Amino acid sequence: MPRRPVVKKEYTLGERVYLVEIAKGLRLTWKHFVFNIKASFRKGPHTVPTCWQYPEDRREIAPIFRGAHMLQLNDKGQELCVGCGMCARACPAKCITVKRGKPAEGEEDRYAGKTMCSSFEIDMLRCIFCGNCEKACPKNAIVLGQDYELAEYEPGLCIYDKKRLISNFLKAKAEGRLKPPPAPIPIDAPPVKKKTAVKKMAPGKTKAKGGERAEKGKGTSVKEEDKGPDK
Amino acid sequence: MADWQIDLIKVVFIWAWALLIAVVMTWVERRASAMMQDRLGPNRAGPFGLLQPLADGIKLFTKEDIIPERARKILFILGPILFALPAFSTYAVVPFGDKIVIGGKEIILQVSDVNIGFLYVLALSAIAVYGMVIGGWASNSKYSILGGLRATAQLISYEVPMGLALLTIVLLYGTFSLREIVLQQQGTFLGFLPNWGFFKQPVGFIIFLVAAYAEANRVPFDLPECESELVTGYHTEYGSMRLGLYLFGEYVNLVALSAITVSLFFGGWALPYVDMGKFLGPVSYGIASFLVFFLKQAFFLFLFVWVRWTVPRFRYDQLMGLGWKALIPLGLVNLFITALLVQLTT
Amino acid sequence: MSKEKGLETICITTGPTEVGDYVTLNIGPIHPAMHGTLRVITQTDGETVISAKPEIGYLHRGVEKLGENLTYSQFLPMTDRLNYCSAICNNVAYEMAVEKLLGIEVPPKAQLIRMIMMELARIADHQVCVGILGVDLGALTPFFYLIIQREEIYEIFEWHHGARLTNSMGAIGGVEADLPDRFHEKWPKMRDTIRRANDETDSLLTHNRIWMDRTIGVNAFCGDDALDWGFTGPMLRACGVRRDLRKDEPYLMYDKVDFEVPVGKHGDVFDRYMVRMLEMEESVKIIDQAYALYKELPDDAPLMKKMPKIIRPPEGQIYHAIESPNGELGFFIKSDGSDKPYRIKIRPPCYMVYQAFEDLVKGEMISDLIACLSSLNVIAGELDR
Numbered sequence: 001m002p003r004r005p006v007v008k009k010e011y012t013l014g015e016r017v018y019l020v021e022i023a024k025g026l027r028l029t030w031k032h033f034v035f036n037i038k039a040s041f042r043k044g045p046h047t048v049p050t051c052w053q054y055p056e057d058r059r060e061i062a063p064i065f066r067g068a069h070m071l072q073l074n075d076k077g078q079e080l081c082v083g084c085g086m087c088a089r090a091c092p093a094k095c096i097t098v099k100r101g102k103p104a105e106g107e108e109d110r111y112a113g114k115t116m117c118s119s120f121e122i123d124m125l126r127c128i129f130c131g132n133c134e135k136a137c138p139k140n141a142i143v144l145g146q147d148y149e150l151a152e153y154e155p156g157l158c159i160y161d162k163k164r165l166i167s168n169f170l171k172a173k174a175e176g177r178l179k180p181p182p183a184p185i186p187i188d189a190p191p192v193k194k195k196t197a198v199k200k201m202a203p204g205k206t207k208a209k210g211g212e213r214a215e216k217g218k219g220t221s222v223k224e225e226d227k228g229p230d231k
Numbered sequence: 232m233a234d235w236q237i238d239l240i241k242v243v244f245i246w247a248w249a250l251l252i253a254v255v256m257t258w259v260e261r262r263a264s265a266m267m268q269d270r271l272g273p274n275r276a277g278p279f280g281l282l283q284p285l286a287d288g289i290k291l292f293t294k295e296d297i298i299p300e301r302a303r304k305i306l307f308i309l310g311p312i313l314f315a316l317p318a319f320s321t322y323a324v325v326p327f328g329d330k331i332v333i334g335g336k337e338i339i340l341q342v343s344d345v346n347i348g349f350l351y352v353l354a355l356s357a358i359a360v361y362g363m364v365i366g367g368w369a370s371n372s373k374y375s376i377l378g379g380l381r382a383t384a385q386l387i388s389y390e391v392p393m394g395l396a397l398l399t400i401v402l403l404y405g406t407f408s409l410r411e412i413v414l415q416q417q418g419t420f421l422g423f424l425p426n427w428g429f430f431k432q433p434v435g436f437i438i439f440l441v442a443a444y445a446e447a448n449r450v451p452f453d454l455p456e457c458e459s460e461l462v463t464g465y466h467t468e469y470g471s472m473r474l475g476l477y478l479f480g481e482y483v484n485l486v487a488l489s490a491i492t493v494s495l496f497f498g499g500w501a502l503p504y505v506d507m508g509k510f511l512g513p514v515s516y517g518i519a520s521f522l523v524f525f526l527k528q529a530f531f532l533f534l535f536v537w538v539r540w541t542v543p544r545f546r547y548d549q550l551m552g553l554g555w556k557a558l559i560p561l562g563l564v565n566l567f568i569t570a571l572l573v574q575l576t577t
Numbered sequence: 578m579s580k581e582k583g584l585e586t587i588c589i590t591t592g593p594t595e596v597g598d599y600v601t602l603n604i605g606p607i608h609p610a611m612h613g614t615l616r617v618i619t620q621t622d623g624e625t626v627i628s629a630k631p632e633i634g635y636l637h638r639g640v641e642k643l644g645e646n647l648t649y650s651q652f653l654p655m656t657d658r659l660n661y662c663s664a665i666c667n668n669v670a671y672e673m674a675v676e677k678l679l680g681i682e683v684p685p686k687a688q689l690i691r692m693i694m695m696e697l698a699r700i701a702d703h704q705v706c707v708g709i710l711g712v713d714l715g716a717l718t719p720f721f722y723l724i725i726q727r728e729e730i731y732e733i734f735e736w737h738h739g740a741r742l743t744n745s746m747g748a749i750g751g752v753e754a755d756l757p758d759r760f761h762e763k764w765p766k767m768r769d770t771i772r773r774a775n776d777e778t779d780s781l782l783t784h785n786r787i788w789m790d791r792t793i794g795v796n797a798f799c800g801d802d803a804l805d806w807g808f809t810g811p812m813l814r815a816c817g818v819r820r821d822l823r824k825d826e827p828y829l830m831y832d833k834v835d836f837e838v839p840v841g842k843h844g845d846v847f848d849r850y851m852v853r854m855l856e857m858e859e860s861v862k863i864i865d866q867a868y869a870l871y872k873e874l875p876d877d878a879p880l881m882k883k884m885p886k887i888i889r890p891p892e893g894q895i896y897h898a899i900e901s902p903n904g905e906l907g908f909f910i911k912s913d914g915s916d917k918p919y920r921i922k923i924r925p926p927c928y929m930v931y932q933a934f935e936d937l938v939k940g941e942m943i944s945d946l947i948a949c950l951s952s953l954n955v956i957a958g959e960l961d962r
Contacts, residue, residue, distance in 0.1 A: 007794035007843045011786065019437075021785045025541040028780055029267045029718060033537075036266040049269040049725045064754075066739040092651035130654035130745050135753075144739070185753055188684045188879035268721040373602050377943075450715055451787055454944075542787060544715030546944040547624055549790050 061146045063180050066129045068147035069122055070169035070179075071162060072140065074112050079166070080141035083117035087133035087142050095126035096133060113139065120162040124150060134182075143179045145172050241342050242323075249322050253482040254284045256532060260482075263533065264540045291475035299371060299468050306369035311473045314362025315480035317355035321487035324348055326410045327524055328500045329508075331517020340500075340521055341410055348407040349397055352491055353390065356446055359484070360386045363455065366477070367465035378464025381547060382448070382455035388554040389445035389452075395562030396439035399432055399569040400495055409491075413499030417506070425503040428496035434565045436496045438558055443488045445554065448481060450539040454547055489531035493524060500524040599627050602943075606635045612709065612950070613957025617934070624942045631934045636961040644921040649675055649749060649888045652921065657743040659923065660959040662705050663698035664744045665734070666901040673828065674897035674908035675749045678890040686878040687751035688829045689871040693760075694737070694746060695829075695899075696860040696867070700771060701730045702902035703853045703860075706954040710850060711782065713951040714791050719778040726774045729767050733760050749888055751881030756871070764868065768861050775857055782850075789847065796937045796949045798844035806936070807929035810904025811852045812953065816844030822900035834866040846952045856902075887916050903927050903954055925959040 014020040039047040045057030052059060061067070072080050083100030101118030103111050110116075133142050145168060152158050160168075172178055258273075258281060265272030273280035298307055328340035345351060360383060367379020404412045416426045424430045445452040456464040466477045493499060500520035501507070507523075508516050545553065599620040606614040614635035620627045640659070644652045656671045657664040669691050676683065683691075704727050708720030731741040736757035738746045747753060782788045800816040813820055821838045823831040839855035841848030890912040898907035904926025913919040930953050937953075938946045 007797050007845060009789065009793050011789070015784055015786050015789065018786045022538070022542055022787075025781045025785060026537060028777060029537065029541045032269060032718075032722075033263070033266045036269055040266070040271060048271050050721060050728075051271045053271075062736045062739065062757075064739040065735060090651065092647055092654050128654050128743070129740065130743075131739060132651065132654075135748075183754070185751075185881050186877050186879045187881050187883050188751075189883035264717075268718050269725060270721065373600060377602075453715070540718050541781065542716065542785065543711065543782070543791060545787060546791055547942060549787075 061148075063146070063177075065146045065148075066131045066134075066144040068124070068145055068150055068168060069127075069133070069142055069160065069165055070145045070172060071120065071142055071165040072169050072179075073166065076112075078110060078112040079116060080112050080139045081117045081120065082111075082113035082115045082139055082141070083120075084115075084138065086136040086138060090132040090136035091127075092130060092132060093126045093128050095123040097121045097123075117162065120165065122160045122165065124158045124160055125155060140181060145169075145179060146177050147172075237336070237338055238342065241338070241340075245322050245325075245327065245342055246319065248327075249319065249483060249486055252486050252528075252532075253479060254288075256482045256485065257284045257287065257479075259532070260536050260539075263536045267537075267540050288475070291472050294471040296471040296473070302371045302468065303369040306365050308473070310362055310366030310369055311469070311476035311480070312362070313365060314359055315476045315483065317359045317362075318480045318483040318487055321352050321355055321484075322490075324351055324409055325487065325490040326413050326494055326499055327490075328517055328521035330513070331521075332513035338517075339410070340517060344408060344410045346406070346408045348409040348412070349400075349491060349495070350407050352487075353394060353397070356386075357390065359480075362480075363465050366469070367455075370465070370468035372468050374467045375465050378455045378467070382465055384547075385445055385448075385452060385454060385550060385554075388551055389442045389558075392438050392554060392558035392562045393442035393446065395559065395566055396432075396435045396442065397495070399435045399566055400428060402566070402569050402573050403428070403431055409494050409499075413494050413501070416498040417501050419504070425498060427498045427503075432496070432565075432569065434561065435569070438562050438565065439496070440492065441553075441558060443492060444535070444538070445550075447485050447488055447535070449485070449535055451542045451544045452550060453539075453544055454550060485532060485535055486528070489528045489535070490524075492531055493527040497527050597622075597627075604946075612955055613960075615931075615950070615955060615957060615960070617946070617950070619943070619946065621943060624944075626938050626941055626943060626946055629935050629938050629946060631931055633928075633931070634961055636957040638962065640962040641921050641923060644918055646917060648916050649890070649918065652918070653748070654743065654745045656923075657745055658958055659925070659962060660702070660901060660903060660906070660956050661742060662956060663702035663902050664742065665694045665698040665746050666702075666899065666906060668744060668746045669695055670897065670899045670901065670906050671908050672747055672749050673899065674895055674910050675888070675890065677897050678893060678895040678910055678912060679749075679888070680891075681750065681882050683751045683882055684879045685830065686755075686871065686874050687747075687880050689867050689874070690752045690756060690880070691747065692829050692831070692834075692867045693756070693864050693871070694734070696864045697730050697733065699902045700857050700860045701727050702954075703857050704774075706902075706952075707778065707850060707853055710846075710948070710951040711778070713947050714788070716782060716788065719781050722774045722777050726767075726771050729763065729770070733757065733763065736760070748881065748884075750884040751879075753881065755880065764864070768865065771857070771861060775854060779854065783854075791944070791948060792847035792850060792952075793845060794843070795846045795945045796844070796941065796952070798937060800844070802933075802936070803844065806933040808904070808933070809929065810900070810902070810926050811849055811856065812844075812904065812930050814839065815841035815848035815852045817842055822898060822905055826898075828897075828899060830867070830870065831863075833870065834863050836863050836866075846948050849952045889914065889916050898924065901926060903956070903959065904930070906959075923962055925962065927953065927955045927960050931955050931960060 036048050039049075046052050046059075074080055083098055085098045085100065088094075088096040088098045097119070098117050098121075099119040100115055102114075103116050129144065131144055134144050137143075142165075147168065150158070261283065262272040262280065273283040276282040276286045298304055323342045324345055326339075326341040326344075330337050330339050332338075363382040363386070364379045367375040367377075367382065370376075400412065401407060404415050406412060406415075412428075416428065418426045420426050420431070429436050444450075448455055454464075456466065466474055469477060500523050502523055507519050511519055599622050602619045602621055604617045604619060606616045616632040616635065617629050618632065619629045638658075640655050643655060647655070653668060653671060656667040659667045704723040708723045711717070711719045734744055734746075735741050736759040737754055738744060798816050800813075800818045803813050803816040804818060808816070809820065809822075817840060819838055819840050822828070823836075824838055836859045839852050839859065841852050890910075892912060892914045894909065894911040896907055896909045898905045900906075905924065906926055907924035909920075909922040909924070910918050911920040934949070934953070938949050941949070
């Protein structure tokens with residue numbers, strides 16, 4: 001048996017007689033009891049501290065809640081998604097499948113960009129609702145909405161195609177639950193050096209520069225210039 | 232109406248009444264516990280969830296009845312029966328009220344007024360122990376046997392303090408019969424205190440109450456069936472209405488124990504300073520005494536529920552230590568002092 | 578225990594080890610008292626535990642291996658699912674480890690926001706642990722009183738970064754959103770309601786003799802033994818060793834706030850319970866002070882360091898640990914210069930604690946085994962990864 005330290009139990013008289021502390025505990029529970037009986041008769045949701053009478057009363061969901069996805073349309077009703085596939089690459093669960101395509105003749109004003117996504121599928125059974133796709137999207141096309149009641153009777157229905165995602169958006173728009181555009185994050189960046197005119201250098205020298213950089217390795221990612229999103 | 236017909240009606244009525252209270256107790260337990268825990272409890276089945284016990288009963292009836300393969304079949308079936316029957320049989324001696332006059336005949340609201348009153352109750356609770364042990368053993372599962380063993384030890388040990396507390400009652404009132412004891416608790420002593428057992432025997436009352444909690448397997452003494460340790464102990468392997476008999480029988484037991492507590496220590500059906508018989512007619516007196524008894528019983532039933540959700544549970548050796556090392560000496564001392572006082576005052 | 582030829586050396590099974598007339602009781606992966614999927618194979622002599630071999634791995638999902646195929650920012654949601662009661666601490670630990678590898682330091686406002694969120698997560702974790710300890714020991718009401726407060730904390734999480742339980746808070750380089758308005762509105766009231774819920778739990782449990790009998794002297798453990806086994810966190814502090822990474826190796830801005838580290842004496846279940854209750858109080862103090870520091874910073878102070886789209890840390894390896902509610906949660910990351918880590922190893926605090934389980938409960942009763950398991954706060958997600 002392992003060695004154990006000797007523990008002496010010292011009780012006060014009130015503690016030795018169980019009943020004093022039990023009576024105090026009973027008084028506390030009685031106070032909660034009376035409060036909750038009065039609360040259960042009041043009208044309105046969530047009068048009793050732990051209970052929401054779902055599905056009649058629902059909690060208020062934050063606008064930035066990460067729920068079911070939706071493909072957004074812009075104010076003119078054009079699809080924002082260009083089919084670049086950044087969301088599919090950013091997804092940790094590999095649940096998004098995007099195919100890029102060109103809009104058909106005569107349908108160009110349905111889409112805001114020059115390209116569109118001919119197919120866009122999200123497997124909701126794999127999705128972990130992390131929001132990486134939302135952060136990666138350059139056009140703010142795919143966002144996570146406020147819907148969390150996603151149960152279906154068949155697994156096939158849980159693979160959302162483009163039609164379902166756009167209809168999610170339209171439903172949210174009709175209910176006034178659109179996702180607010182992402183707020184700009186104040187970033188602590190080193191001051192941007194003013195770009196001077198680049199002199200054309202001899203081909204040898206630029207190669208040396210490139211070689212130097214390759215030797216340093218792929219690190220130093222902080223000071224690298226930010227490869228901006230394609231506008 | 233012959234006497235035996237009246238008794239038969241009384242049996243059926245009181246049996247149905249006890250069942251009804253036990254059923255409502257399941258509802259009270261769930262709602263009251265929810266109210267203490269800042270939540271609501273069942274409120275979907277019927278208004279305020281009042282049909283919830285009915286739903287539970289239907290659920291238990293319609294579930295598949297499984298007997299484990301290597302369980303002892305006969306004992307497995309016998310266990311719940313041995314547990315539930317004594318609980319129901321206890322009602323035979325409980326005085327629910329005083330006389331009621333129907334059709335010119337005086338009927339006492341008690342099924343049978345035997346003169347060994349609560350000795351009969353003690354004997355029955357000893358049989359209930361068998362129900363738990365046999366259920367635990369016959370299930371052929373380690374959790375069940377552990378629960379069954381704990382139940383045996385606990386129940387047998389706590390019968391002794393219960394008996395000691397009850398002995399002091401016998402010394403005070405000189406009779407075992409429950410009706411006699413209730414009748415003797417009318418009036419006052421010391422000028423203003425009612426003649427109740429509670430005021431004459433406070434220590435005895437506490438010992439009896441603690442022993443009653445242990446006999447009923449309620450927190451803080453619910454070791455045999457604690458969920459967190461033994462996955463419900465001796466009724467792990469039971470399903471369907473057999474489990475229903477165990478669970479239901481526990482509530483019937485509770486109702487019986489509260490009834491006994493009320494009749495022995497709290498004056499039974501009588502109000503403390505008022506003699507209801509003086510200003511109520513015969514029929515309404517009977518009904519009023521029945522109601523008073525029921526209200527006092529309801530308080531104790533609520534106390535069972537109230538304590539359950541406030542207090543943690545004992546460990547096994549602490550439980551046995553409390554019973555043997557604290558309650559029994561206290562009960563003996565109490566008995567001694569009571570005997571001395573009774574001798575000195577008569 | 579397979580006796581087939583050749584398999585004896587390969588199969589590592591846990592099973593009854595002592596020889597004698599003992600009852601083998603399997604407290605299995607599915608049990609009302611198990612915190613997640615843990616299995617304990619005990620041999621008992623009546624009620625006394627002779628041996629108790631824990632078996633783990635029922636929730637192993639290969640998180641560390643999955644990390645080798647995910648980029649650094651894709652691995653962040655995986656860290657949520659480790660200690661799911663306080664997911665933010667895991668997120669911050671991972672982010673800080675990667676930032677250490679990259680050699681950057683986040684702006685002070687982000688540090689303060691991280692501190693506030695982490696301390697809220699610490700309060701939430703301790704609330705669950707104390708509540709479940711009560712439930713396992715039979716006191717079912719304090720759990721509900723504490724859980725209500727947890728709901729308030731979840732609301733703040735939801736309004737800050739969008740998720741209640743699996744937070745994935747922040748990003749490598751800082752925090753992506755400022756403190757929500759909800760926090761500014763709710764915090765003055767929340768600190769009082771958290772304290773009140775703690776006081777109610779205290780009044781129901783701490784001086785109740787039944788509770789004291791159940792927990793004082795149960796699983797008492799020496800501080801030296803605890804250090805030998807590798808304990809950290811509340812388990813170690815309950816044994817009397819004052820070690821808290823927030824004080825000994827301060828990270829973020831913990832050296833600028835003033836708080837105490839509660840230390841127990843005997844290492845029994847009661848001390849662990851008291852250490853956790855007092856730590857909740859200290860967390861409230863830390864949040865108050867961090868909030869005061871936060872209000873001194875300008876509204877548009879930067880929240881994130883400028884990070885490239887693809888994070889490619891230089892070659893090297895790093896180990897960074899923080900004080901999570903359970904103990905020292907450490908991340909070891911080895912990078913080979915590409916955008917995916919070569920190896921991520923997570924040091925789960927409850928693994929070290931759980932390996933001492935047999936030593937803790939030997940000679941005690943079955944009820945004490947359950948009490949011990951509850952007080953260790955073993956969370957299967959963290960144990961098995």
